[in-house]
Amino acid sequence: MKWLARLLQILLYGLRMVIRIPLPETTEGHFLQETLARQLKKHGLKRVLFVTDNNVLNLPPVQAYVSALKNHAMDVTLYTEVHPNPHLDDVEKAYSIYHKHSCQAIIGLGGGSVMDCAKGVAAKVARPKPLPQLKGLLKVRKKTPLMWMIPTTAGTGSEATVAAVISNPLTKEKYAISDPVLVPRYALLDTALVETLPPRITAFTGMDALTHAMEAFLNRYHTPFSRQAALDAFSLIYTHLAVSVANPRDLDHRRAMLKASYLAGCAFTRDYVGYVHGLAHPLGGFYDYPHGLANAILLPHVLTAYGPSIYPKLAYLYRHVKMGEEANPQKQALAVITWIQHLNTTFQFPHDFQDVIQPDDIPLMVKRCQQEVIPFYPVPRYLSSTTLIHLYESLARRS
Numbered sequence: 001m002k003w004l005a006r007l008l009q010i011l012l013y014g015l016r017m018v019i020r021i022p023l024p025e026t027t028e029g030h031f032l033q034e035t036l037a038r039q040l041k042k043h044g045l046k047r048v049l050f051v052t053d054n055n056v057l058n059l060p061p062v063q064a065y066v067s068a069l070k071n072h073a074m075d076v077t078l079y080t081e082v083h084p085n086p087h088l089d090d091v092e093k094a095y096s097i098y099h100k101h102s103c104q105a106i107i108g109l110g111g112g113s114v115m116d117c118a119k120g121v122a123a124k125v126a127r128p129k130p131l132p133q134l135k136g137l138l139k140v141r142k143k144t145p146l147m148w149m150i151p152t153t154a155g156t157g158s159e160a161t162v163a164a165v166i167s168n169p170l171t172k173e174k175y176a177i178s179d180p181v182l183v184p185r186y187a188l189l190d191t192a193l194v195e196t197l198p199p200r201i202t203a204f205t206g207m208d209a210l211t212h213a214m215e216a217f218l219n220r221y222h223t224p225f226s227r228q229a230a231l232d233a234f235s236l237i238y239t240h241l242a243v244s245v246a247n248p249r250d251l252d253h254r255r256a257m258l259k260a261s262y263l264a265g266c267a268f269t270r271d272y273v274g275y276v277h278g279l280a281h282p283l284g285g286f287y288d289y290p291h292g293l294a295n296a297i298l299l300p301h302v303l304t305a306y307g308p309s310i311y312p313k314l315a316y317l318y319r320h321v322k323m324g325e326e327a328n329p330q331k332q333a334l335a336v337i338t339w340i341q342h343l344n345t346t347f348q349f350p351h352d353f354q355d356v357i358q359p360d361d362i363p364l365m366v367k368r369c370q371q372e373v374i375p376f377y378p379v380p381r382y383l384s385s386t387t388l389i390h391l392y393e394s395l396a397r398r399s
């Protein structure tokens with residue numbers, strides 16, 4: 001069946017040449033609330049659903065957005081009850097509020113969960129079906145309300161992607177609704193919103209962006225644009241992530257990481273992710289484990305499991321960022337994996353998922369991983385279910 005999956009991936013690659021994935025109109029700056037108000041006015045929009053979460057709502061830069069819209073006589077309806085790994089119910093509730101207040105546009109200001117919830121609402125407005133029926137590729141196919149995505153973390157890249165990732169707590173599933181109509185019309189990359197992000201969250205989310213860039217780059221099919229976006233994102237993360245964690249108030253590093261996250265989003269929404277995300281999503285679905293942290297822990301293990309098949313591309317990344325003086329390509333490749341391990345140590349991340357993964361859950365988690373990866377992701381090579389079981393088992397054990 002794997003050859004069929006490869007054939008599907010080639011067809012999807014061909015389809016990407018025909019179905020254009022739009023790019024959001026992007027504005028970078030510090031305090032962009034007036035830009036948002038101006039853009040809404042340009043479209044004659046007065047009533048907006050503003051999706052955010054209670055953790056950030058009272059922060060002064062977020063309040064500046066709400067106040068600016070009210071000062072411009074906009075009718076702002078807030079929805080703030082978004083779970084981490086947004087639940088189906090979050091989207092359903094926000095959708096009914098959207099209708100109750102006759103909203104005309106959707107703003108998602110927050111991390112990946114908030115933006116995915118906001119995009120889920122847009123999918124439902126366009127195609128008012130039960131959300132599970134929109135799971136998968138190209139199930140929306142209708143014009144959505146205009147969307148603005150304003151990230152408060154530099155990692156998810158949801159402001160650039162075709163997907164809304166939603167969790168179903170009853171089935172412990174985490175799945176994507178993917179359609180080019182879910183790329184927001186506007187993305188505002190505002191350093192004021194990330195300036196006070198705690199170092200630990202900066203580190204988690206930055207590692208998510210790194211995983212997006214690397215998985216997209218290591219996959220088999222690219223357009224020249226998506227390949228360059230992945231390389232540029234990797235380069236920015238290599239230069240700015242660790243210093244951004246160490247110097248939170250330095251806006252140059254914050255700006256670079258917001259850009260990196262956006263570019264990595266552009267890359268993976270075209271070239272997909274791989275086994276790191278395939279293994280991380282069940283950790284979110286089963287245990288609500290933070291997505292970026294799951295990716296950070298898994299990334300060096302999955303790269304090692306891919307083996308020599310990815311060495312040429314890892315060595316390319318090593319040379320691209322001038323990581324060191326090593327001349328041997330295999331050693332260059334291994335140095336990239338060592339660099340990631342070093343980042344995880346610097347950020348004081350756990351080495352494993354001890355006391356998180358329950359051994360009885362592993363067979364279903366591996367099944368979900370393979371179901372996610374095998375049809376669509378053009379991974380460098382397939383990993384057997386036995387390999388994946390061993391990988392989860394080794395990380396579930398006390399190391």
Ligand SMILES: [Zn+2]
Pocket residue numbers: 156208211212277291295
């Ligand atoms: Zn991710």
